[in-house]
Amino acid sequence: MSTTYAGLQSVIWNDGKLDLLDQRLLPEEIVYLPLTTSEDVWEAIRHLKVRGAPAIGISAAYGVVLGSKDEQTIEGWLEQVDKQAEYLATSRPTAVNLFWALDRMKAAAAAIAGKGMSLEDSKAALLTEAIAIQSEDEETNRMIGEHALSLFKNDMGVLTHCNAGGLATAKYGTALAPFYLALERGITLRVYADETRPVLQGARLTAFELQQAGVDVTLICDNMAGMVMSKGWVDAVIVGTDRVAANGDVANKIGTYSVAVLAKAHGIPFYVACPLSTIDLNTPTGAEIPIEERSAEEVTEGFGKRTAPQGVKVFNPAFDVTPNEYVTAIITEKGIVQAPFEENLRKLFE
Numbered sequence: 001m002s003t004t005y006a007g008l009q010s011v012i013w014n015d016g017k018l019d020l021l022d023q024r025l026l027p028e029e030i031v032y033l034p035l036t037t038s039e040d041v042w043e044a045i046r047h048l049k050v051r052g053a054p055a056i057g058i059s060a061a062y063g064v065v066l067g068s069k070d071e072q073t074i075e076g077w078l079e080q081v082d083k084q085a086e087y088l089a090t091s092r093p094t095a096v097n098l099f100w101a102l103d104r105m106k107a108a109a110a111a112i113a114g115k116g117m118s119l120e121d122s123k124a125a126l127l128t129e130a131i132a133i134q135s136e137d138e139e140t141n142r143m144i145g146e147h148a149l150s151l152f153k154n155d156m157g158v159l160t161h162c163n164a165g166g167l168a169t170a171k172y173g174t175a176l177a178p179f180y181l182a183l184e185r186g187i188t189l190r191v192y193a194d195e196t197r198p199v200l201q202g203a204r205l206t207a208f209e210l211q212q213a214g215v216d217v218t219l220i221c222d223n224m225a226g227m228v229m230s231k232g233w234v235d236a237v238i239v240g241t242d243r244v245a246a247n248g249d250v251a252n253k254i255g256t257y258s259v260a261v262l263a264k265a266h267g268i269p270f271y272v273a274c275p276l277s278t279i280d281l282n283t284p285t286g287a288e289i290p291i292e293e294r295s296a297e298e299v300t301e302g303f304g305k306r307t308a309p310q311g312v313k314v315f316n317p318a319f320d321v322t323p324n325e326y327v328t329a330i331i332t333e334k335g336i337v338q339a340p341f342e343e344n345l346r347k348l349f350e
């Protein structure tokens with residue numbers, strides 16, 4: 001992907017603070033919040049000011065830096081890094097990138113402390129690790145875009161759910177990366193974006209990102225996906241993910257499972273795009289993936305407009321699990337992985 005793609009960056013490390021795009025305000029307002037503490041980062045992740053598995057991991061990595069910057073000894077700094085990582089790990093439960101990034105920061109701090117550098121140099125080295133997590137994600141997404149684009153042909157219709165774009169990552173996105181690449185190479189793809197209730201990441205973020213970039217995008221309500229597929233307008237589905245279990249079961253935004261079942265019923269390939277940092281070989285199957293449940297208000301009065309009676313019972317899982325038998329392929333920076341997933345996912349890490 002050339003550098004002409006100028007999508008909004010979700011997080012920017014800026015002279016000792018983290019400038020974070022408040023994604024709750026998109027598409028109406030573009031506001032960057034200056035975060036200066038790990039508590040700021042925790043709150044931003046919990047309340048979806050920043051969201052999307054890779055972007056959450058990147059933000060948490062910078063949160064560890066912010067939370068340990070005032071320590072006065074190496075021992076105190078190392079202890080604080082661990083403490084901050086533990087604290088930030090409580091912000092949201094499903095996206096494994098959060099825990100992957102925090103583990104990487106803890107390991108980096110331990111390795112740095114063993115080098116006998118000054119405290120100042122050690123803190124600088126840990127910041128370099130967080131910056132590396134962000135820059136690596138950008139490069140990873142470019143590679144995911146290349147592999148994903150090899151699956152699409154000119155004038156194909158592709159449906160996506162939620163937002164797995166530049167706003168969910170360091171840049172370019174995972175599921176949306178091929179759309180930006182296609183545009184640069186003169187390949188026309190028609191994208192159908194599910195609005196993705198209740199937080200509307202598809203309507204507010206994916207439709208916004210793709211429209212800004214000049215990609216042909218049509219917004220549909222989640223309950224229209226089946227009809228759009230039945231009309232033959234969809235040749236493939238591609239989504240992001242928050243955690244892939246060792247057997248290839250996929251946790252992603254609520255509604256993804258329904259899309260996968262519809263795709264299978266219509267003989268449409270269902271692709272999942274993700275970096276290796278989203279594949280969790282320590283979680284055997286989707287049954288073991290913790291599924292975040294969020295507030296009733298997200299459903300009954302999203303964006304300030306009450307649309308359900310006071311006190312009504314609400315079930316609001318933020319994710320669901322798509323069993324691997326509905327997954328055609330998992331597209332990573334190392335290539336396209338097909339069944340048998342257990343065996344082929346492990347090979348990615350050999």
Ligand SMILES: CSC[C@H]1O[C@H](OP(=O)(O)O)[C@H](O)[C@@H]1O
Binds near residue numbers: 163253
């Ligand atoms: C590339 S990860 C994007 C992933 O994250 C979203 O969840 P949320 O907006 O709640 O953080 C959704 O599951 C996307 O597929």
